[in-house]
Amino acid sequence: MHKLRLSILFALVACGCSAGCEHLTPPNNNNNNIDAGTLPPPPLANCGDGGFADMVVDGTDPNTVKMECKSTDYCDPYAIGYTPDPAVQQQVNLTMGSMSLSEKADQMRGTNPGGGSNYSDIFRTPDNANKGIRGFLFRDGPNGVNLAAQLPSGKKGYSTTFPVPMARGATFDMDLEYKVGQAIGDEVIASGNTMLLAPTVNILRHPAWGRAQETYGEDPFLLGRMGTAFVVGVQQFVPACVKHYAANNIENGRGSANAQMDEQTLREIYTRHFEMIIRDGGVACVMASYNLINGKKATQNKHLLTDILRDDFQFLGFVLSDWWAMPPGTANASSDALSANAAEAMGAGLDMELPWAYNYQQMEAITGPGKPVDEARVTQATRRILEQKYRFKIGKMGEPAGLRPAMTTLSSQNSIENNEGHIAIAHEAALKAITLLKNDSSTLPIKRGNVHTIAVIGAEVPYHVVNTDLANGTVKFYSDPRLGDLGSGRVFPDPAKSSGPLAGIKQIGGSGITVVSGANANLADNADFVVVVAGLTPEDEGEEYTGAGDRPNFSLDGKSGTNAQNNLIAAVAAKHKPMVVVLEGGSVIDMPWLSSVPAVVMAWYPGMDGGRALAELLFGDVNFSGKLPISWPKKWEDEPTFNAGTTTSMDYYLGYRHFDKKGIAPLFPFGHGLSYTTFEYSHLQVPCSTIDKNAVVNVQVDIKNTGTVKGEEVAFLFASYPGATARRPVKELKGFHRVSLEPGQIKRITFSLRVADLKYWDSASNSWKIDAGAVQLQVGPSAGNLPLKDSMTVN
Numbered sequence: 001m002h003k004l005r006l007s008i009l010f011a012l013v014a015c016g017c018s019a020g021c022e023h024l025t026p027p028n029n030n031n032n033n034i035d036a037g038t039l040p041p042p043p044l045a046n047c048g049d050g051g052f053a054d055m056v057v058d059g060t061d062p063n064t065v066k067m068e069c070k071s072t073d074y075c076d077p078y079a080i081g082y083t084p085d086p087a088v089q090q091q092v093n094l095t096m097g098s099m100s101l102s103e104k105a106d107q108m109r110g111t112n113p114g115g116g117s118n119y120s121d122i123f124r125t126p127d128n129a130n131k132g133i134r135g136f137l138f139r140d141g142p143n144g145v146n147l148a149a150q151l152p153s154g155k156k157g158y159s160t161t162f163p164v165p166m167a168r169g170a171t172f173d174m175d176l177e178y179k180v181g182q183a184i185g186d187e188v189i190a191s192g193n194t195m196l197l198a199p200t201v202n203i204l205r206h207p208a209w210g211r212a213q214e215t216y217g218e219d220p221f222l223l224g225r226m227g228t229a230f231v232v233g234v235q236q237f238v239p240a241c242v243k244h245y246a247a248n249n250i251e252n253g254r255g256s257a258n259a260q261m262d263e264q265t266l267r268e269i270y271t272r273h274f275e276m277i278i279r280d281g282g283v284a285c286v287m288a289s290y291n292l293i294n295g296k297k298a299t300q301n302k303h304l305l306t307d308i309l310r311d312d313f314q315f316l317g318f319v320l321s322d323w324w325a326m327p328p329g330t331a332n333a334s335s336d337a338l339s340a341n342a343a344e345a346m347g348a349g350l351d352m353e354l355p356w357a358y359n360y361q362q363m364e365a366i367t368g369p370g371k372p373v374d375e376a377r378v379t380q381a382t383r384r385i386l387e388q389k390y391r392f393k394i395g396k397m398g399e400p401a402g403l404r405p406a407m408t409t410l411s412s413q414n415s416i417e418n419n420e421g422h423i424a425i426a427h428e429a430a431l432k433a434i435t436l437l438k439n440d441s442s443t444l445p446i447k448r449g450n451v452h453t454i455a456v457i458g459a460e461v462p463y464h465v466v467n468t469d470l471a472n473g474t475v476k477f478y479s480d481p482r483l484g485d486l487g488s489g490r491v492f493p494d495p496a497k498s499s500g501p502l503a504g505i506k507q508i509g510g511s512g513i514t515v516v517s518g519a520n521a522n523l524a525d526n527a528d529f530v531v532v533v534a535g536l537t538p539e540d541e542g543e544e545y546t547g548a549g550d551r552p553n554f555s556l557d558g559k560s561g562t563n564a565q566n567n568l569i570a571a572v573a574a575k576h577k578p579m580v581v582v583l584e585g586g587s588v589i590d591m592p593w594l595s596s597v598p599a600v601v602m603a604w605y606p607g608m609d610g611g612r613a614l615a616e617l618l619f620g621d622v623n624f625s626g627k628l629p630i631s632w633p634k635k636w637e638d639e640p641t642f643n644a645g646t647t648t649s650m651d652y653y654l655g656y657r658h659f660d661k662k663g664i665a666p667l668f669p670f671g672h673g674l675s676y677t678t679f680e681y682s683h684l685q686v687p688c689s690t691i692d693k694n695a696v697v698n699v700q701v702d703i704k705n706t707g708t709v710k711g712e713e714v715a716f717l718f719a720s721y722p723g724a725t726a727r728r729p730v731k732e733l734k735g736f737h738r739v740s741l742e743p744g745q746i747k748r749i750t751f752s753l754r755v756a757d758l759k760y761w762d763s764a765s766n767s768w769k770i771d772a773g774a775v776q777l778q779v780g781p782s783a784g785n786l787p788l789k790d791s792m793t794v795n
């Protein structure tokens with residue numbers, strides 16, 4: 001009887017927050033003594049009994065009593081949203097009262113009227129000294145603050161270089177992503193800038209996309225959640241601009257690439273995560289992408305920028321264009337053409353053209369009675385822009401910029417200093433991101449007592465890129481810290497504070513181990529363990545303007561076609577020594593040697609302290625816990641057609657949805673990642689028999705560490721719709737959770753599932769729907785292994 005009552009109480013709590021669930025706000029933390037990156041997460045509201053922290057349990061059956069779950073609040077630290085502050089709006093009104101048309105138009109465009117060829121001033125909008133309004137100072141990007149752009153050549157400007165977002169996707173750790181966001185926001189302020197051009201949340205439709213590394217993976221829910229955590233972090237300091245809206249996932253020919261798709265695909269797959277980052281994350285700005293969608297440039301696409309963004313997602317911030325994403329892309333355009341472009345973009349909902357005052361230089365000429373643009377539209381755009389400037393305290397000349405002062409500082413050499421706290425976050429991210437793909441016969445960890453000489457072998461691969469710093473270089477795979485491509489998101493760390501594989505293995509291996517290194521397979525001869533590091537160069541993948549662009553295949557040396565790295569790995573494998581291959585890159589890499597290599601690690605681009613993190617994982621000082629945020633195919637042909645020329649048809653099914661639908665087994669499923677310990681899942685509790693459409697279902701599951709070492713596990717929750725008549729995926733991700741477990745320990749974790757997140761786009765009625773009927777929930781360690789199942793019924 002007692003047990004039953006407890007269970008009923010538990011079921012009540014698990015069905016959602018208590019009625020008094022408070023509105024969540026970000027911390028109003030003005031305490032300058034707190035190290036940036038360690039600001040607390042936004043507080044959990046009073047959700048049930050202390051929220052849903054992981055709970056240590058004893059493994060007995062919780063005997064959940066299922067009940068009807070009604071409308072409840074969603075209590076989550078990363079769902080703070082954005083509610084305009086009336087005081088800020090009043091400031092906007094005051095400023096705007098006396099602004100001329102031209103002053104308003106200046107808020108809506110970059111510098112350098114008419115464009116031309118001035119590429120040295122492309123990261124700001126003009127100040128208005130008369131009204132005391134500061135222009136924006138923009139910086140990329142997704143894996144740190146790019147301080148190199150616009151510096152005289154040869155000068156780099158160091159800042160903290162985090163693992164790339166694809167790596168951070170592999171952490172499935174929202175608290176960590178929030179800290180990364182905070183740290184980057186801090187460095188934006190420290191470097192005298194006012195807005196961050198990140199996160200990148202384009203769906204990785206195909207692993208060949210040249211900018212795969214910049215996004216968090218292939219799934220809209222994952223991108224929506226990680227992007228939200230990042231934005232909430234950045235926006236403790238400065239506004240963030242989520243990009244590239246939308247369906248920008250082919251790099252070659254990106255300015256004319258047309259993404260063709262039906263409405264359900266556009267809403268559910270290519271824009272749904274932007275909605276999450278808007279509604280939950282309260283993002284200030286959206287960047288319209290280069291490509292066309294269904295025949296219309298994103299920058300001039302009314303359906304995208306107004307119907308979806310404003311009317312459906314209720315976005316209250318402003319929209320800017322990607323750099324030169326407006327037509328016509330040539331300085332010789334006639335003023336008529338520029339005017340027509342500008343009028344169309346204004347009508348569609350583009351508030352700001354960048355980087356130059358190019359088409360929008362025509363604003364004064366095309367605005368007013370009897371002209372294509374109504375002044376009210378110019379006023380609306382200016383109001384949106386000023387509201388975000390004042391919201392983040394970046395809009396007033398002469399005042400310190402940002403919501404709180406930075407903890408890091410900028411040196412006279414234009415480098416970020418005092419960033420030890422941020423490097424610790426970069427290191428933590430690398431530890432949680434690096435993914436163990438294969439580990440036969442417990443080849444890893446490297447056992448210090450038994451191993452005396454380690455060979456760290458990797459090719460030295462030359463690369464050539466254009467329009468960026470370091471046009472020619474060589475990647476020394478055995479020693480270089482790997483940071484990512486050399487496009488707009490390039491970030492350079494202080495070499496003295498960085499570690500590559502060789503330095504990391506030397507430091508972590510300790511004095512009892514001799515380390516030899518280089519590019520020659522014969523170095524393995526006298527070693528008793530071999531680490532081969534291989535991967536992609538900045539020429540193999542990256543932004544189009546660097547000359548890198550998309551990948552023609554998934555092979556190592558896929559562009560040069562030399563096969564040098566595969567040959568090197570095969571030559572080492574032929575020596576039959578204990579060995580691991582460590583791969584570095586933004587997405588899938590083919591492994592023709594897989595069956596002859598006992599252990600494989602995907603290190604992604606692990607950032608400035610990735611070498612040390614890699615070594616700690618290889619020696620088992622820290623356990624692997626990264627999991628794939630993408631499906632890893634057996635071969636190129638198993639993926640959808642990548643780039644079909646000008647127009648590519650983007651199917652509803654991609655990633656695990658595609659593999660499920662086609663019944664093709666991937667090499668490694670979404671969520672795959674090994675550990676030095678093992679985990680057992682039990683006691684899935686879906687506390688609701690029936691749910692209404694506004695309910696929150698707090699699904700719980702027990703996870704036990706059944707091995708002998710400590711570990712962290714990422715658990716996944718997938719939903720499917722067995723009775724659906726509408727087109728739905730076989731299953732879709734609706735929750736993920738990372739938990740830390742001592743050997744033998746069992747913890748009960750909670751996925752808070754909003755039933756509203758199960759919605760699909762019904763093209764017939766042109767609206768979102770949640771059908772009445774069964775929803776099946778499945779929980780487990782990867783998309784390919786979901787042992788626990790239960791269901792509930794939507795009323």
Ligand code: BGC
Binds near residue numbers: 140197323488543
């Ligand atoms: C990229 C954007 C970036 C912008 C400014 C463009 O090439 O696509 O991601 O924010 O440049 O650097």
